[in-house]
Amino acid sequence: MYQFEKTDRKLLGEQIEEELMCYILEEPLEIGQKIPNEFELAQKFGVGRSTVREAVKGLVSKGILEVRRGSGTYVISTQSVDEDPLGLSRLQDKYKLALELFDVRLMLEPKIASLAAEYADADELVQLKRLCDETEQLYLSGKNHIHKDVEFHTCIARCSKNRVVETLVPVINTAVFTFANLTHRMLMQETIETHRAIVHAVTDRDPVGAECAMVMHLTYNRQTLMQLWKEHREQN
Numbered sequence: 146m147y148q149f150e151k152t153d154r155k156l157l158g159e160q161i162e163e164e165l166m167c168y169i170l171e172e173p174l175e176i177g178q179k180i181p182n183e184f185e186l187a188q189k190f191g192v193g194r195s196t197v198r199e200a201v202k203g204l205v206s207k208g209i210l211e212v213r214r215g216s217g218t219y220v221i222s223t224q225s226v227d228e229d230p231l232g233l234s235r236l237q238d239k240y241k242l243a244l245e246l247f248d249v250r251l252m253l254e255p256k257i258a259s260l261a262a263e264y265a266d267a268d269e270l271v272q273l274k275r276l277c278d279e280t281e282q283l284y285l286s287g288k289n290h291i292h293k294d295v296e297f298h299t300c301i302a303r304c305s306k307n308r309v310v311e312t313l314v315p316v317i318n319t320a321v322f323t324f325a326n327l328t329h330r331m332l333m334q335e336t337i338e339t340h341r342a343i344v345h346a347v348t349d350r351d352p353v354g355a356e357c358a359m360v361m362h363l364t365y366n367r368q369t370l371m372q373l374w375k376e377h378r379e380q381n
Contacts, residue, residue, distance in 0.1 A: 158199035161190050165200050166209065169220055171289050173329065176239075179217045180210065223326055240374040243327055246320035247367045251360070253313060254298070258343055258359040259352040261304035269304045270348050276300055277344045281337050284330070291325045297340065304347065324366055327373060335365040 165186065174180060181189070186197045201218060204210040211221045265273065276297040283290035295318045302314050339362035346354035 157192065158196050158203070161192055161196050161200040162203040164190055165197075165204060167289055169209070170223060170291060173223075173326065174220050175326075176220050176222065179219050182217065223322060239323060239327055240370070240377055243320070243323045243370055244367070244374065246316070246323060247363065247370065249316060250320050251363055251367075253310075254301075254317065254363060255356040255359040257302055257305050257307075257310055258347065258355040260307060260310070261301050262347045262350055262352040262355040264306040265304035265347055269300065273297070273300050273304065273347060274344055277340050280340060284333050284337060290330075291322060294325065294336075295321050301343070301347070324370065328366075328369060332365055332369055336362070339365060 169180070180186070183194045183197050183201075187194045190197065201210060201212070205212060208222050209220065210218050212218050276293060280290050280293040280297050283293055298317050298321055299314050302310050302317065339358060342358035343355060343362060346358050
């Protein structure tokens with residue numbers, strides 16, 4: 146059972162909302178799956194049902210959950226509206242969506258990494274190294290690494306110093322979330338190694354190396370996704 150300080154009720158509700166989101170991602174609960182009822186969640190998190198109800202409402206407002214009268218509460222997305230303003234995560238065929246997002250990522254991210262190697266300042270290089278290390282630690286400890294992975298790719302985009310690139314960050318974020326939700330940690334070693342390669346190239350001010358490292362990172366991911374899509378089609 147989770148333990149939380151019984152302080153401000155609103156603050157407690159926000160804490161439970163965060164824990165419920167982590168629970169959805171770490172189980173993981175797939176889109177279309179029903180979450181446990183209020184009583185079960187209250188027991189799990191060690192809080193009252195009214196606090197659980199508040200947390201559920203918060204995730205409903207963010208487009209994560211949907212309450213179906215007489216049936217229960219279901220997962221309809223694993224990304225909030227803030228994380229996915231274009232609503233791409235709501236497209237039904239996740240494999241097709243993930244591949245289309247990879248097409249866009251391959252057009253954009255290698256060059257973004259190249260620009261980051263040219264323009265990142267000293268503080269950003271420290272932040273990029275820290276995010277790489279934190280993502281790796283979460284991966285190795287079996288904890289949810291997705292949000293930290295998104296921060297890592299967002300940092301690379303900001304290091305490019307291109308204001309237009311920053312407006313494209315939500316597309317990259319949606320791609321990272323979609324891929325992670327389909328693969329469930331299958332590429333841990335490859336991700337760790339290619340993240341490190343990207344950081345090393347950016348830190349060394351090597352634009353070509355950074356571009357190549359990002360291509361390698363995306364290629365590993367895409368190959369795995371293609372294999373999963375093939376297996377999915379054979380089963381359906």
